[in-house]
Amino acid sequence: MNMIQAINSALEVMMARDPDVIVMGEDVGYFGGVFRATAGLQKKFGKTRVFDTPITETGIVGVAIGMGAYGLRPVPEIQFADYIYPALDQLVSEAARLRYRSNGDFTAPITVRSPFGGGIFGGQTHSQSPEGIFTHVSGIKTVIPSTPYDAKGLLIAAIEDNDPVLFFEPKRIYNGPFDGHWDRPAKSWAGHPAATVPTGYYRVPLGKAAVARAGEALTILAYGTMVHVCQSVVEEAGIDAEILDLRTLVPLDIEAIEASVKKTGRCMIVHEATRTSGFGAELSALVQERCFYHLEAPIERVTGFDTPYPHSLEWAYFPGPVRIGEALKKVMRT
Structure with a gap:
C-alpha cells in the first residue's frame, strides 16, 4: 500500500470494528476526499457514518467535539492543514481542556486528520506545517507518520485514544518516498519494506519513536x-x-x-x-x-x-x- 491506501485501510478497519467511528469533512463522502483517502467508505458504511460537511472548519471540529462528548469517535478531516486555523479555538479551548474541565466526566476522543507540508507546489495556503502550534497545547496529541505501515497503525491507535489527536499526513510522500530532489522522477512505495501493510487490524503505539x-x-x-x-x-x-x-x-x-x-x-x-x-x-x-x-x-x-x-x-x-x-x-x- 501507499500511504493514502494505508490511511483508507485504517479507517475501513476501524469503522468495521466500531460503529461509533464517524468520518466527516469537506468532500470526504461521495468524492472520497481531495486525495482519495476516504474513497469508497461512504458506499460501504452509508451517509450517516461518512458524510460531507459545509466549508466551515470551526463547525467541523466543533461538531466532532460534541460527538466525542456524546460517546462517538469522530474522525474529521481538514482538507489542508493550512485551513485548520479557524478551528484553533475549538481545539485549544474546548477539545484540549474538556477532560480536565469536566473532572473526567467527558472526553474528546476525536482524531483530526489533515494533509500538511510542502513539496507539491501547493502554494502559500496548501503547504504549511503548523504542528508546532499544537505541540504547545497541553491536552492534544500530535502524530506525523513517515511510512504507510506507520500511518495505518498510528491512525488506528489515534482513533482508539480517548484524547484529541491531530494526525498530520505528509502529502509529499502520500504516493512514495522523497529524496528532496525536485527534478527527479517521483518514487513509488512499491518494494519499500514499510509499504507491506497488513489488511487487518494492528496498532503502532503513540509516543514511540x-x-x-x-x-x-x-x-x-x-x-x-x-x-x-x-x-x-x-x-x-x-x-x-x-x-x-x-x-x-x-x-x-x-x-x-x-x-x-x-x-x-x-x-x-x-x-x-x-x-x-x-x-x-x-x-x-x-x-x-x-x-x-x-x-x-x-x-x-x-x-x-x-x-x-x-x-x-x-x-x-x-x-x-x-x-x-x-x-x-x-x-x-x-
Whole structure:
C-alpha cells in the first residue's frame, strides 16, 4: 500500500470494528476526499457514518467535539492543514481542556486528520506545517507518520485514544518516498519494506519513536517527509548517522532521543516548518538539558525559513539535500 491506501485501510478497519467511528469533512463522502483517502467508505458504511460537511472548519471540529462528548469517535478531516486555523479555538479551548474541565466526566476522543507540508507546489495556503502550534497545547496529541505501515497503525491507535489527536499526513510522500530532489522522477512505495501493510487490524503505539536508520556517528531527529530526505542525504554523504523517526511529537519518546544522542555524541534536527518556535527548538532544548555532557558538537537545526510559505521559491524553502548536507558537514567537523 501507499500511504493514502494505508490511511483508507485504517479507517475501513476501524469503522468495521466500531460503529461509533464517524468520518466527516469537506468532500470526504461521495468524492472520497481531495486525495482519495476516504474513497469508497461512504458506499460501504452509508451517509450517516461518512458524510460531507459545509466549508466551515470551526463547525467541523466543533461538531466532532460534541460527538466525542456524546460517546462517538469522530474522525474529521481538514482538507489542508493550512485551513485548520479557524478551528484553533475549538481545539485549544474546548477539545484540549474538556477532560480536565469536566473532572473526567467527558472526553474528546476525536482524531483530526489533515494533509500538511510542502513539496507539491501547493502554494502559500496548501503547504504549511503548523504542528508546532499544537505541540504547545497541553491536552492534544500530535502524530506525523513517515511510512504507510506507520500511518495505518498510528491512525488506528489515534482513533482508539480517548484524547484529541491531530494526525498530520505528509502529502509529499502520500504516493512514495522523497529524496528532496525536485527534478527527479517521483518514487513509488512499491518494494519499500514499510509499504507491506497488513489488511487487518494492528496498532503502532503513540509516543514511540522508530530508528529509521541505525548509526554511530550522529543522531538526526526528523519526522514525516524529512525522514526520507535525511536518509537520502546520509547515504549519499556516506556518514554513519542514526536517523530517529519521531512519529509522535506529543507524547514524545524522550528516552529514545536521549539514548541515541548519548550514543553518538552529535545531534541534528530537521523539519520543514518555520525555524523560530518550531518543534525543533523544543527538541534542541531537551537534548541540551539531558545530553549536554555527551555532546561533542553544537546541536544543528535545518528548517524552513522565517517567512510566509513562498510559492515560487518552494524548493528553496523546503529543507533539501544542499542545506542538510552542509549542516551534516558542519556538525561532523566540529
